[in-house]
Amino acid sequence: MRYEALMQRLAHHALPGEDEPNNGGAALSRREFLKLSAGSAFALGLFTLPQVAHAAGGGQALKPNEMPDAFIAVRTDGGVVIQVNRLEFGQGVYTALPMLLAEEFDADWAHVEPQLAPAGNAYKDPYMGMQMTGGSMSVKNSWLQYRDLGARARAMFVAAAARRWGVSPASCRTQDSQVLGPDGQRAPYGELAAAAMQEAVPDQVALKVPADFTLIGKPTRRLDSPAKVSGREQYGLDVHLPGMKTVLLAKPPVFGARLGRWDAAAARRVVGVADVFPVQLDRGASGLAVVAEGFWPAQQGRRALQVEWDTSGVEKVDSARQLAHYRELAGTPGLVARADDVSALGQAAHRLHAEYEFPYLAHAPMEVLNCTLHYSGERCEIWVGTQFQTMDQLAVAKVLGLKPEQVVIHTQMAGGGFGRRAVPTSDYMVEAAWVAKGWRQAGHVEPIKVMWTREDDLHGGYYRSAYLHRVDIGFNGSGRILGWKHTVVGQSIVAGTSMAPFLMKGGIDHLVVEGIVDTPYRLPMHLEVHQPEVNVPVLWWRSVGNTHTAYVMETLVDELAQQSGIDTVAYRKQLMQGRHPRHAAALDLAVSQSGYGRRTLPKNHAWGVAVHEAFGSVVAYVVEAALENGQPRLLRATAGVHCNLAVNPLTVRAQIEGAALMALSTTLPGNAITLKDGVVQQDNFDTYAIARMNVMPEIDVHIVPSADPPMGMGEPGLPPLAPAYANAIARLTGRRLRRLPFDLS
């Protein structure tokens, strides 16, 4: 068996020893698929023209994102090419979405070949009205859409075969990319594709019931592994076009500051530097674009620039001052997000006062931001790994004075993102468009790749916002909560953006209070919010508001349990009063699988527990932590997950493992973005710490069985990990850690 074919087979979860696929169809590279898809080997599918109505009519009642044409192409050799309308950046949609479609299409999984869809009408999220990846919504919102698409295509293939054989469609079955007739007839999809194209698209199709699934719910290996373990995968940063130049931007050290006096003579003398010119930047800033033959001359050119920055009139944020200011704000009345009666608080036998601090956090995806453009004046072609195609298309069109359809976006694989590639202002793409405009105005025609360095990334803003929480709780001897007063101070993520109308109510950004205002615990809460405007751009960061709200809620509940002498798991259930069975199921599973309450831990080890719902999925962790030379160490984390039906359990596990690690990073010394005199103080991974293998805990994931429609799993694994760890540390040391990252010195 050829090496590539072997790799492909492994990825398709085939059993070892099986024969090589007939013509190596599955072993074709992505580039070859593209070539093929442009040729006549494709009988069904009009990828490049997703808006075109189906040739044979039918489907008049259907929207473009319900028409199979834009999503499925069957090659004559049987290859089933499926367009994935989401960005693949690690979360596994490149495998999960084809699983949904292939299940109903009865496609032979060994010959399924995903592609990332370009920006297009048909590829908009069916519920959001825009093409986007975020909010752990991909599988959840594609659940019916992709299955419907598969079922519609299947009906068309069945109709074509039935017509050929002169039998009724109802007498035919489908299996492994073949239609099977009532009298032993057999036609592979590849043979039927041209005829199927002539069949009407059915409006209504019946979907399988979960008991009939053969693919959905089965642990299925990722389809992108072979390309990603061999260096063949093309990410945005790998795009190479003839004549292409590399661009680095010299940006001001303070957000929104402007270019002052500058001298690029030395930069221009660097061999390989093609041009240097001023460019408009995000948030009213300005700077210089250094265009060169590749990264190294661009970097040397940028270093050789002489620039003075005009920082007048822009706020120079200082983290220490900001904290003091947030403390003051917390003592003043804010906007009321929840107003239960907490008048009994004053009579409580016990009080718990707590103040929590969370720093700014950078997403720091391993692939730095980048955007490649070829702008001809009437058209701009873009290669980018973005989470927000529709908004970016509009934003770039506006900068270049084009119509949105004149901006073509080729979605690229992305090396992580965690929210940073979903920017309501399209910051890095708009800046790249300004460069493209300047480059063209200077008389150049070559395509350009605008890229960031890690330093640009950590200095570049759009962080998880810094937050301060102040909480005052009154409770009685049996742990009953009489009143819970809670104030959150921190920037709104969506205020002033196009997303505000959807996510703000009464001036309050839901993303600041999610995870508190909707707590599953029955308690009288008064919640107030302050959303100061600060000259630091902020953004959603994997699990958004839950990154800080879960930490506060779950460490406080643990503390109340401890002070009340009640087991922390039992106390949570007591507070939920039987109203949250999915939370209880996730907790119970984590408890039983971890051995919590049954297994005695060694000296200097302790349990920690937390549970939290985010994006419709509940994750509970029972962790085991230890003290080693006075420093805490997370040894083990057992997860109980309730995400309804787990479409691909392998991915669910991977997402929990990854989210847990990212949460662990937030506890490590050095995992904070701080500012002094307006300047970000972290430059690279030496000063912005990320978890490495030497701090990795063992992570064990268990999924509650369910046949209900699936919820998202990209983010929910993150919120409860850090509080579970902190709760274990509290049992070990008696210290309640109220500031992230942890500091036990």
Added chain:
Amino acid sequence: MIEFQLNGRAVALAVDPSTPLLWALRDHLAMTGTKFGCGEALCGACTVHLDGAAIRSCVTPLSAVAGKKVQTIEAMQDDMIGRAVQKAWIEHDVVQCGYCQSGQIMSAVSLLKAHPHPSEADIVGAMSGNLCRCGTYQRIKAAIQAAAAELAA
């Protein structure tokens, strides 16, 4: 003109000798399997083998490579240990975004060349210089153990 051997074939480049090997590979030789993550030897995404040893190509100037042998991720399928590691990676469904994985694999292969039977501490020691923001470490460790077992069989 700087000459070296890349994945078994001779290459000659007429570029600034201070150019890091990473950018010579990516920008001048169109070999994009080797990744940029930090540029400061802090993340391991750019790991390649220089005369058999794992190095960070982002801080290795071309001048230091002259006359030597460079191997990149693109050559791993022709290497017995490289193949075993790639296979184990797929079987353990290691990758998420995958961006760090070229570097992870190059570090893992280098480890297995030096220590065919690595202890857990050997693995952690050899791999802790390679960051994975997606958090795939647990599977990386298991895949290295599996590759070592398969190579020993």
